Amino acid sequence: QLQLQESGPGLVKPSQSLTLTCSVSGGSISSGGKSWTWIRQPRGKGLEWIGYIYKGGRAFYNPSLKSRVSMSVDGSKNQFSLEMTSVTDADTAVYYCATNAVSGTDVWIALWGQGLMVTVSS
């Protein structure tokens, strides 16, 4: 049974960079055609897609965040990561890592991690 677990700092200062890691267990991050996603949710608000990355490193980002975001995959550790630069309080949210399912050009989120609360504050 595939499981995902987010890790990283719970508190980040404004203008600093945020790096989150998602550890995958119960399966290989390099198997099949899976892609790996980050999504966030400000408290009391809706879901926002940040981006997703394939095992080979090809990544697709939300255009509104593209200039500040990068993702990477580490097959040796069975992990994938999110880096977000120049954070502001608008980046305060619960961050979810997840795995996608793909059929043709359709993408949906098959399995979610439990989420990690990240607060941006001085």
Add this chain to the structure above:
Amino acid sequence: QSVLTQPPSVSGAPGQRVTISCTGSTSNFGAGFDVHWYQQLPGAAPKLLIYGNNNRPSGVPDRFSGSKSGTSASLAITGLQAEDEADYYCQSYDNDLSGVIFGGGTKLTVL
């Protein structure tokens, strides 16, 4: 403001049927992209409820069903139960934005 539009809230009594609408546009549903639905129980991560317009993952009761027509989609829940009280989100892909999009979410209250 979300690209997919959902009503902020719906409600129904136990045993009743409720529907949640999700309105898109020609760059997502109208372009042929499917709708997918997620259920988020209070304090929990979202969970896949419906994929590919009307398919249920293993373990999802058949009380939940989905449909899509043109630029609109809907989620129907029959035989409403107290445990169905949650937030529901629709999701698709958008050509103009070149990415995954979500609806703003609908809070279902079981009266």
